[in-house]
Amino acid sequence: xxxxxxxxxxxxxxxxAFMEACRKxxxxxxxxxxxxxxDVLRDAAEPNRFVLYEAYACAEDAAAHKQTDHYRKWxxxxxxxxxxxxxxxxxLGLYPA
Amino acid sequence: xxxxxxxxxxxxxxxxAFMEACRKxxxxxxxxxxxxxxDVLRDAAEPNRFVLYEAYACAEDAAAHKQTDHYRKWxxxxxxxxxxxxxxxxxLGLYPA
Numbered sequence: 001x002x003x004x005x006x007x008x009x010x011x012x013x014x015x016x017a018f019m020e021a022c023r024k025x026x027x028x029x030x031x032x033x034x035x036x037x038x039d040v041l042r043d044a045a046e047p048n049r050f051v052l053y054e055a056y057a058c059a060e061d062a063a064a065h066k067q068t069d070h071y072r073k074w075x076x077x078x079x080x081x082x083x084x085x086x087x088x089x090x091x092l093g094l095y096p097a
Numbered sequence: 098x099x100x101x102x103x104x105x106x107x108x109x110x111x112x113x114a115f116m117e118a119c120r121k122x123x124x125x126x127x128x129x130x131x132x133x134x135x136d137v138l139r140d141a142a143e144p145n146r147f148v149l150y151e152a153y154a155c156a157e158d159a160a161a162h163k164q165t166d167h168y169r170k171w172x173x174x175x176x177x178x179x180x181x182x183x184x185x186x187x188x189l190g191l192y193p194a
Contacts, residue, residue, distance in 0.1 A: 003138050005102075005148070019191060026192040037134065039152070041100050041188035051102070051188060053150060055136070091138035091148060094116060095123040 001036055001093025002059045006052040006086055014081035015048055021077045022052070028070035029054070034061025036093075048083070055093055098133055098190025099156045103149040103183055111178035112145055118174045119149070125167035126151070131158025133190075145180070152190055 010018045022040045029038040036055040043049040056062040065071055107115045119137045126135040133152040140146035153159040162168055 001136075003136075005138075023192055030193075037136075038192075039098070039100075039134075039190055040192040041102075042191055044187035044189055090141035092141055093136055094139055095120055095135075095137040096127075 001055045001057065001096070002062045003053070003055045003091040003093045004062065004088045005091065006054065006088045008050045008052065008078075008086045009083040010048050010050060010078075010081050011083050012048055014078075018050070018078055018081045021074050021081075022050070025070055025074040028068070029065060032056075032061070032065060032068065034058065034064065098152045098154065098193070099159045100150070100152045100188040100190045101159065101185045102188065103151065103185045105147045105149065105175075105183045106180040107145050107147060107175075107178055108180050109145055111175075115147070115175055115178045118171050118178075119147070122167055122171040125165070126162060129153075129158070129162060129165065131155065131161065 026038050026040050029035055034057040036057060037053055039053040041051040041053060043051070054062065054065070056065065116137070123135050123137050126132055131154040133154060134150055136150040138148040138150060140148070151159065151162070153162065
């Protein structure tokens with residue numbers, strides 16, 4: 001699996017709207033052919049911090065996600081909600097294969 | 098979902114053995130009744146760093162994992178493989194519900 005953990009620090013006043021935008025993105029993203037996980041996580045200790053756990057069968061499938069309407073809508077919707085630029089970290093998913 | 102991201106920095110000489118121990122832990126953990134994900138990730142840029150993505154239906158299921166033989170074997174096997182203490186971060190999995 002091709003995995004990205006996207007760390008997002010959200011402005012306090014935007015947290016509810018951010019979660020709603022992520023819900024919509026999640027619902028569409030899990031329908032993409034190469035998607036394996038698209039989990040939206042809220043930090044238990046710091047509830048203005050979130051992680052998107054995005055796993056695709058391969059790098060091409062992950063790249064295709066960024067061409068979708070739902071990704072672009074999410075990106076534009078949340079652009080002004082972040083307290084600092086989001087940070088994506090790439091991983092090779094070892095298990096499951 | 099009750100989620101923990103466990104960040105592990107492994108000594109270079111122990112990386113292969115660490116991955117093998119994680120493979121065995123993965124194979125057993127995904128069979129636990131409350132398990133939703135038990136993904137083993139290797140950092141793409143820093144290959145001695147790993148993340149275990151552990152998701153359970155609820156906190157009780159996550160706690161039960163730590164009582165299993167396969168968890169205890171993993172814990173003891175990898176104890177001397179780490180370059181620094183591992184760090185677990187807790188999350189509430191928002192989506193999927």
